[in-house]
Amino acid sequence: MTISAPASGAAQGMTVVARTQGQMVRRRFFRHRAALVGMLAFGGVVLLAFTSIGIGPIPGWWDKSYLTTGSLVNQGRPTLSVVPQFLGGEGIRFGEHPFGQDNIGIDYFALTMRGAQQSITVAFIVAIVATTVGTLAGAFAGYFRKLTESVIMRLTDVMITIPILIIAAIVGRTFGDSGIVILAVCIGLVTWPTLGRLVRGEFLSLREKEFVEAARAVGSSAGRIIFRHVLPNTIGVIIVSATLAVANAVLLESALSFLGVGVQPPDVSLGQLIDTYRSAMTTRPWLFWWPGVFIIAIALSINFIGDGLRDAFDPRQTRVRA
Amino acid sequence: MRNSPNEILHVEDLTVEFPTDDGVVHAVRGVSYTLHEGEVLGIVGESGSGKSVTSLAVMGLLPRGARVRGKIVYRGEDVLKLSARRRRALRGGKIGMIFQDPMTALNPVHTIGDQLAEAVLAHGLVPYKQALARAKEMLDLVGIPQAEARLRSYPHEFSGGMRQRAMIAMAVINSPDVIIADEPTTALDVTVQAQILEKLLEVKDAVNAAIVLITHDLGVVAGTAHRVLVMYAGKPVEIGDTDTVFYRPRMPYTAGLLGSMPSLETSGGRLRPIGGAPPSLINLPSGCPFSPRCPLADDTCTAEEPGLAEAGEGGHLAACHHWREVAAAPDPTALFRTESEAV
Numbered sequence: 265m266t267i268s269a270p271a272s273g274a275a276q277g278m279t280v281v282a283r284t285q286g287q288m289v290r291r292r293f294f295r296h297r298a299a300l301v302g303m304l305a306f307g308g309v310v311l312l313a314f315t316s317i318g319i320g321p322i323p324g325w326w327d328k329s330y331l332t333t334g335s336l337v338n339q340g341r342p343t344l345s346v347v348p349q350f351l352g353g354e355g356i357r358f359g360e361h362p363f364g365q366d367n368i369g370i371d372y373f374a375l376t377m378r379g380a381q382q383s384i385t386v387a388f389i390v391a392i393v394a395t396t397v398g399t400l401a402g403a404f405a406g407y408f409r410k411l412t413e414s415v416i417m418r419l420t421d422v423m424i425t426i427p428i429l430i431i432a433a434i435v436g437r438t439f440g441d442s443g444i445v446i447l448a449v450c451i452g453l454v455t456w457p458t459l460g461r462l463v464r465g466e467f468l469s470l471r472e473k474e475f476v477e478a479a480r481a482v483g484s485s486a487g488r489i490i491f492r493h494v495l496p497n498t499i500g501v502i503i504v505s506a507t508l509a510v511a512n513a514v515l516l517e518s519a520l521s522f523l524g525v526g527v528q529p530p531d532v533s534l535g536q537l538i539d540t541y542r543s544a545m546t547t548r549p550w551l552f553w554w555p556g557v558f559i560i561a562i563a564l565s566i567n568f569i570g571d572g573l574r575d576a577f578d579p580r581q582t583r584v585r586a
Numbered sequence: 587m588r589n590s591p592n593e594i595l596h597v598e599d600l601t602v603e604f605p606t607d608d609g610v611v612h613a614v615r616g617v618s619y620t621l622h623e624g625e626v627l628g629i630v631g632e633s634g635s636g637k638s639v640t641s642l643a644v645m646g647l648l649p650r651g652a653r654v655r656g657k658i659v660y661r662g663e664d665v666l667k668l669s670a671r672r673r674r675a676l677r678g679g680k681i682g683m684i685f686q687d688p689m690t691a692l693n694p695v696h697t698i699g700d701q702l703a704e705a706v707l708a709h710g711l712v713p714y715k716q717a718l719a720r721a722k723e724m725l726d727l728v729g730i731p732q733a734e735a736r737l738r739s740y741p742h743e744f745s746g747g748m749r750q751r752a753m754i755a756m757a758v759i760n761s762p763d764v765i766i767a768d769e770p771t772t773a774l775d776v777t778v779q780a781q782i783l784e785k786l787l788e789v790k791d792a793v794n795a796a797i798v799l800i801t802h803d804l805g806v807v808a809g810t811a812h813r814v815l816v817m818y819a820g821k822p823v824e825i826g827d828t829d830t831v832f833y834r835p836r837m838p839y840t841a842g843l844l845g846s847m848p849s850l851e852t853s854g855g856r857l858r859p860i861g862g863a864p865p866s867l868i869n870l871p872s873g874c875p876f877s878p879r880c881p882l883a884d885d886t887c888t889a890e891e892p893g894l895a896e897a898g899e900g901g902h903l904a905a906c907h908h909w910r911e912v913a914a915a916p917d918p919t920a921l922f923r924t925e926s927e928a929v
């Protein structure tokens with residue numbers, strides 16, 4: 265009769281989606297190969313970056329610091345080798361300085377790991393701030409309409425027309441010296457409009473739904489309707505956008521640092537390393553490539569995760585693809 | 587009679603207009619009714635006659651931009667003059683509403699228990715556990731088996747009938763005085779319609795409420811309503827005790843509705859649907875809005891719109907210039923003879 269387990273309900277098509285939304289999303293996500301690879305890759309990078317050199321006072325398993333210099337070994341060339349001996353290589357080994365050393369002898373693996381830590385941290389703070397502000401602004405604009413909407417939407421119009429890099433560069437120049445947290449919060453505060461518009465769009469269509477009217481009919485206040493009835497229905501859009509916001513923030517931070525207005529020395533970020541060593545491209549290319557590889561790996565893997573989430577949350581997709 | 591002590595809800599000369607790009611929609615044009623304690627008032631009429639808009643106006647749920655005039659008096663207070671906060675306290679507190687389609691009226695992402703508890707939490711600081719316990723009580727009341735386990739189900743895991751039971755539970759969870767049920771059985775399978783209607787009446791008695799039962803189906807009000815209000819083109823055209831209206835209709839439109847009812851014996855077993863369609867609510871015809879479809883229409887009808895006037899005992903009112911002719915007809919539903927019959 266009506267006591268249908270999710271499995272038996274799968275045959276009925278449409279009803280399945282609303283059904284155990286969480287379960288369906290999870291199943292679809294884990295069947296999305298690119299997303300899985302992305303998640304493993306990103307998880308690997310995070311793990312590597314944070315365990316190798318440790319976080320703050322907590323030491324990691326890598327014995328060299330990104331702050332201490334050492335004597336140059338082999339002109340600072342990378343000692344990492346991944347080609348086995350039987351294929352004519354030097355065998356698989358990490359060596360003394362796997363990523364090489366910079367010009368004053370700092371271990372480049374440690375530096376790159378520190379850069380990755382900072383880039384990831386900045387990216388997450390930016391995404392969290394932008395998502396929170398964007399969600400709130402979009403929700404209020406979409407639900408209340410009228411003056412609230414006009415004000416918020418004009419604000420996003422202005423912010424969207426000015427290239428984000430320019431706003432961010434100004435922010436970076438002003439707050440770059442105050443540490444990465446403040447820098448990241450400021451970038452978050454100027455990058456929310458994209459998400460805000462998406463959320464507003466969702467609210468515009470959801471507010472017309474009968475369940476919203478029903479919620480009003482039981483006497484729920486506007487606040488409860490927004491946060492308890494409508495917002496949970498937009499969670500898919502928000503999660504997907506937040507994920508992509510992380511990827512964008514990684515790139516934005518790199519661009520800012522590349523322009524010299526992001527994370528300031530002596531601290532490092534991936535973008536800043538690239539900026540510092542782009543002139544070494546021909547003589548010591550590894551100083552340019554290592555941070556580059558990590559930026560690409562982080563941005564790509566998060567984008568894959570975002571793609572997977574988007575497909576997983578897509579309500580039109582009622583069936584799990586094989 | 588107007589101010590009898592057991593009067594809960596009194597709607598007087600309610601008008602609702604929607605300004606649109608095509609012109610002003612005159613959705614409700616002067617509806618008045620009184621609801622007494624424990625009473626079931628049926629509101630019937632074809633789709634588009636303004637039944638839902640009338641009840642949304644009472645609930646205060648009309649979209650912004652709607653122009654509302656008249657009086658809606660709940661226990662002596664004109665709710666149109668209340669503050670937004672007081673108004674919200676009435677909604678779901680003293681006046682509960684049941685929607686037509688429980689599938690769309692329930693939030694797909696929350697469990698039934700959460701949604702019922704939410705209706706309690708919206709009205710006061712109660713621990714969630716307590717609200718959930720109340721939700722379980724309500725599910726028991728509306729006859730959902732294994733209520734405890736069902737609290738954790740999602741709306742899509744319920745059948746249509748169970749969903750509507752849950753909607754009923756949600757409407758009465760704060761023990762309202764008035765339940766407005768807008769086509770509560772229309773979206774349901776015919777086989778469960780009667781059960782749900784019966785349950786609704788049972789629950790109404792259990793919480794001691796009165797009901798405004800809105801439907802386009804006279805069959806639904808036949809066995810349930812004490813009194814019936816018939817609406818046409820935004821206006822009440824006949825009102826009276828259910829039996830009186832059913833057996834002694836005084837307005838051709840009511841007679842037409844009765845004739846198009848499959849089960850009523852007075853129709854002689856024949857279905858006689860009313861030809862034509864309701865008028866546009868932006869450009870109403872002059873005179874009686876029913877005149878384009880009325881077999882009794884004459885020049886008087888198109889010249890002047892009839893008002894509600896006494897047409898029988900016990901507060902039986904009808905809006906028709908020729909109600910006496912309707913009264914004189916041995917079978918008023920036969921006024922709407924089909925062409926084959928007329929020959």
Ligand SMILES: Nc1ncnc2c1ncn2[C@@H]1O[C@H](COP(=O)(O)OP(=O)(O)O)[C@@H](O)[C@H]1O
Binds near residue numbers: 604632633640649
């Ligand atoms: N928000 C609105 N804007 C414009 N017209 C509306 C609106 N809501 C309802 N109407 C119109 O009001 C009339 C009455 O609608 P309604 O009360 O829903 O009829 P019903 O008797 O079927 O419940 C219909 O013609 C409908 O098109």
Ligand code: SF4
Binds near residue numbers: 876880884907908909
């Ligand atoms: S007033 Fe005239 S047109 Fe209107 S219902 Fe009566 S007889 Fe028909």
Ligand SMILES: [Mg+2]
Binds near residue numbers: 634637638768769
């Ligand atoms: Mg309706």
